[in-house]
Amino acid sequence: MIFSSDLTDPSKGGMVRRRIKPLVKDDELMGFLKGMLTFTRYHVIGDLPQEAAAFIDERIKRFSFRDDREAGEEKSLGWTSLDNILDTDFSYANYSVGDYIFFTLRIDRKTAPPALLRLKTLQAEQRRRDERQASTLSRAERQDIKEAVRTSLIAAVPAVPSVYEVCWAPSKHMVYFGSNSDKAIEEFEDLFTRTFQVKLSAALPWDSQSLDSGAGERLSALASTASLSWPGKEPQS
Numbered sequence: 001m002i003f004s005s006d007l008t009d010p011s012k013g014g015m016v017r018r019r020i021k022p023l024v025k026d027d028e029l030m031g032f033l034k035g036m037l038t039f040t041r042y043h044v045i046g047d048l049p050q051e052a053a054a055f056i057d058e059r060i061k062r063f064s065f066r067d068d069r070e071a072g073e074e075k076s077l078g079w080t081s082l083d084n085i086l087d088t089d090f091s092y093a094n095y096s097v098g099d100y101i102f103f104t105l106r107i108d109r110k111t112a113p114p115a116l117l118r119l120k121t122l123q124a125e126q127r128r129r130d131e132r133q134a135s136t137l138s139r140a141e142r143q144d145i146k147e148a149v150r151t152s153l154i155a156a157v158p159a160v161p162s163v164y165e166v167c168w169a170p171s172k173h174m175v176y177f178g179s180n181s182d183k184a185i186e187e188f189e190d191l192f193t194r195t196f197q198v199k200l201s202a203a204l205p206w207d208s209q210s211l212d213s214g215a216g217e218r219l220s221a222l223a224s225t226a227s228l229s230w231p232g233k234e235p236q237s
Contacts (some may be wrong), residue, residue, distance in 0.1 A: 038180050046198035052170060056101065056196070057093055059130040063195040064088035065106045067159075074154055077107040077187060079195070085163050101168040105177075105188050108159035112150050120149045164188065175200065 051054045065078030065088050081094060082089035082102040082130075095103045124145045126136060165187075166179035177188050189200050 017114075023080065037178060039204040040177045040185055041181055042175040042177065042200040043203050044168075044170070044198050048170060048196070048198070053093075053096075056170075057090070060095065060103065061090055061197050064192065065108075067108070074110050074193055075107065076159070077105065077191060078165075079191075080106045080163070082117075082165065085161070087159065099169060101166075103166050103168075105164045105166060105184075105191065107162045107184070108166075109162070109188055110154045110157050110159045112153040112157065115145050117146070117150055120153065121146045124149055126139050159202060166192075176205070190206050 008047055032199060034192065060079050064080055065076070065080050065085075066123075078088065080103065081090060082104055085104060085106055087094075095101050121142075125142060128137060128141070144185075162184070164184055167176040169175075175192070177185065179185065179188070219225060
């Protein structure tokens with residue numbers, strides 16, 4: 001099992017990505033990690049309503065994935081079942097496993113190939129000039145033509161889906177998101193916050209709330225004998 005996180009390396013003058021062994025307890029992650037997995041871990045800030053189970057069920061279904069994008073819309077996203085990305089009904093609360101909640105974030109994207117967009121736009125502009133018997137078009141007209149062509153191309157191309165696993169332990173206020181992609185993380189944080197009306201705070205691998213007692217002691221001993229630097233850690237005097 002590997003945990004990937006962004007660490008500060010002063011010698012490199014910024015953030016670098018490292019892959020390190022996790023210091024969290026194995027039973028905390030259950031079956032979410034099988035073999036190798038990159039994930040981002042969060043603390044959940046805020047409390048759920050008293051009827052948490054009913055609230056989660058209603059909200060995850062309300063923000064489930066729906067393939068009903070408007071013409072020209074490039075992206076659609078929402079929650080789906082962990083074992084079947086076509087299942088957005090979550091029948092019988094199939095996302096719930098003991099004290100854990102498992103589901104996925106599905107993001108479908110459509111992209112108009114830039115070269116094809118340029119070619120089709122030039123062709124459309126030429127037809128417009130021929131119709132008017134004009135040598136030029138205004139900037140606004142060219143922009144309108146380009147947008148119309150883009151919408152037409154987006155409607156014609158198939159969407160490419162991306163799926164990211166999510167493990168949420170409400171009782172422990174922890175969430176694990178199966179990606180380190182900045183774009184995916186941004187989409188996840190926004191949708192999770194809107195869905196469940198709580199905030200997410202990125203958890204660092206040495207976070208005391210996620211370490212067992214032995215790991216915490218070993219990390220403290222290591223910090224006292226080595227020159228280490230990380231966000232939020234004061235240098236040893």
